[in-house]
Amino acid sequence: MTKEVFERLLHEKQYKAIKSIFDTMNPVDTAALLPEFEDRQLVLLFRLIPKENAANVFTYIEPEHQQILLEAFTDTELENIMDDMFIDDTVDIIEEMPANVVERMLAAAGDKRNAINVILKYPEDSAGSIMTLEYISLYPTMTIGDALKKIKSRGEYSETVNICYIVEKHKLLGTISAMDLLTCDDDELLCDVMDDNPITVHTLADKEDVAQLFNKYDVFAIPVVDKENCMVGIVTVDDAIDVIQEEAEEDFQKMAAIAPTDKPYLKTSVWDLWKVRIPWLLLLMLSATFTGIIISSFEDALSRVVVLTAYIPMLMGTGGNSGSQSSVMVIRGLSLGEVEAKDIFRVFWKETRVSVLCGVSLAVACFVKILLIDGMLLKTDGVNELVALVVALTLCATVICAKLIGCVLPIAAKILKLDPAVMASPFITTIVDAVSLLVYFSVARSFIPGLS
């Protein structure tokens, strides 16, 4: 449904028609459409959304437009929306709002206020911060029939009935799926049919680790428990997908030397794009001072064997690419939990062998290429076996150094409790650039007569 249709209907005050269109639209699509209108129309349109969908649409609207709506809501409207939203969604919104809006929201939260405060107190990246408290809890002595009755009366207050939780004195004993509830006999006891060894996470577990559990175990929801194995809440698969996607995007941005941002590209202003890109560019430009110093101090040598300059870009480029191959594989391995800090020696040993293989094969190819293409085909001045040897040896050493630096730095960052992704390609490339130049000039000095 395009914006123009709604504009025409708004202009003609055909509010009934708008209502019935909204009735057939998916709440996610409605939420994507609304921000295209100016504030006054936005509020008007929102009020035309069928009541049973309003809270759902509201949770999918972006924070800046949620704020506009929240400020326009009457107290009753606010209470109704708060009443219909799930607690985890409410908390997500509260975290984005300015203090005065938060105050109004909490005042309108009614009996959900305590639950909201419980989630708000968990650290930002913990399982507790993304969980919801709205789940179905059952007791081990209930029959399937009892459970179905309880769900019939309470289900709509829960975020999911796909998995229900069996607790005794708050302790989690097991889980039962909607599948089992719907296919087992009514008189079976829950304790006989439940899964009594469910995957659980602790309230303070890292949310990225929690998301990876969804990927590993193919589950729809994971119960969150405290130190005493008491049930606190659940994390649902939709929140896990968001975390997986956010995390991958953050890693992409760090690897491309961009400060993290979670706005879609086309919706980010030119000014904001500049702000996330310029800091790393500036830093990396300034750090290139080192490569500059190294080259300057070898100016004499370079002016005597000028052809050496021609291979600087190739050496630095290949070193950078080799380093980022290793760092990206290790960084993603760490993010996905496939590699852990304790594997540092296994990784180092593996990369040592791979880097020697890569280094030697590239060096051979490079030696042949310099003599055949640069020497015989292009007839470049000053190319000879000695130069080819110096460049090939440097290349081999650079590739090995680059790969070892590329695999060690991210793991070292992890051990130091820093973010491994910050050690990504641009940062490593800068170090590798300096290393490759130092190697280059040392090798040149020892092999080419009259340079030292």
Place this chain on the structure above:
Amino acid sequence: MTKEVFERLLHEKQYKAIKSIFDTMNPVDTAALLPEFEDRQLVLLFRLIPKENAANVFTYIEPEHQQILLEAFTDTELENIMDDMFIDDTVDIIEEMPANVVERMLAAAGDKRNAINVILKYPEDSAGSIMTLEYISLYPTMTIGDALKKIKSRGEYSETVNICYIVEKHKLLGTISAMDLLTCDDDELLCDVMDDNPITVHTLADKEDVAQLFNKYDVFAIPVVDKENCMVGIVTVDDAIDVIQEEAEEDFQKMAAIAPTDKPYLKTSVWDLWKVRIPWLLLLMLSATFTGIIISSFEDALSRVVVLTAYIPMLMGTGGNSGSQSSVMVIRGLSLGEVEAKDIFRVFWKETRVSVLCGVSLAVACFVKILLIDGMLLKTDGVNELVALVVALTLCATVICAKLIGCVLPIAAKILKLDPAVMASPFITTIVDAVSLLVYFSVARSFIPGLS
């Protein structure tokens, strides 16, 4: 449960104890443990898994060990496993097996054989290829009570009951969630309570687009329909998470100039790592011949104003980083569906403005840095206002070119139906290197007297 425990129990032939440990283990963990044993023990251990879990464990084992098991199975064992596996998982396995194993599997498939062939005929990256045919279909004239009865008798043959599908003459009319089935009154008609506007995908839709729908609409399953809106199958959220993750990893690998591989880092052999890394390194090394040629042809100029060489790494590095910032943002935007091919002019215009902002601010910083740090602090030979101006102007032009190349190439690839991620940083860096050198020497020639 560690390998050692099982080894001891195997040695002591305590098979009952092993059985009861398996009974408490999550199938995913069992599947991760088995491949640590040699082939004969693997088969023995697999036979000790409780029958109701065996098929589930089997689907989570890696292909090479699945093959060992399949070759060891008796016909009856094979039939039992095939009978208990879901069709989409069976197809995933068949796609990885050699012809003789596939033949045996199809022979043992019984009445599932037709369904397997249906899925196998869909193109590799389509929704059809990742769907399953095992879902619950209901009819619009059924009451909730009728539906519950049907699910009780048929549910266990379905992959999920979290969402059920309401069809009439094969056409999809709507969906109903387990939540609604469990909370609505027994005598309500499905056609009155169903969601009659569900998200659907076509059998030939790209599986990555399908996965993004899960992310956008927060659903657990999406029905797959054919051209006539007839229901063909469903894609479930666990498969969608796999696709999202695989896609992100592929993009990471391409951006790091690694040939795609889906094996975890620590499980990939040194030889295989070499094989996925060396082709791009070789190609990029050879393509650096161009930068070499450019530098060689300006050898005279460089030997006269030697200090110019010292800024080559900084110019190329900053150009490369600027380019990858843009290309990574655009490539991920395309992958996530936030940017489309038709947005090419919007993206170009946005990047033009961002690149001018970045280019100008970096150039100013660079000019000041050269005069203050390189000139006054480090007293580098030959640094003066003219050199600083040449470097700063080149930097500005390089950053602008790099960003425009970085945003256009991935979209161009998309329009040409190539993979945008192949146009990632290493490839763009190679082009930007050449461009920045050409700009550098042209600017130097026009500003520095006696160089042209």
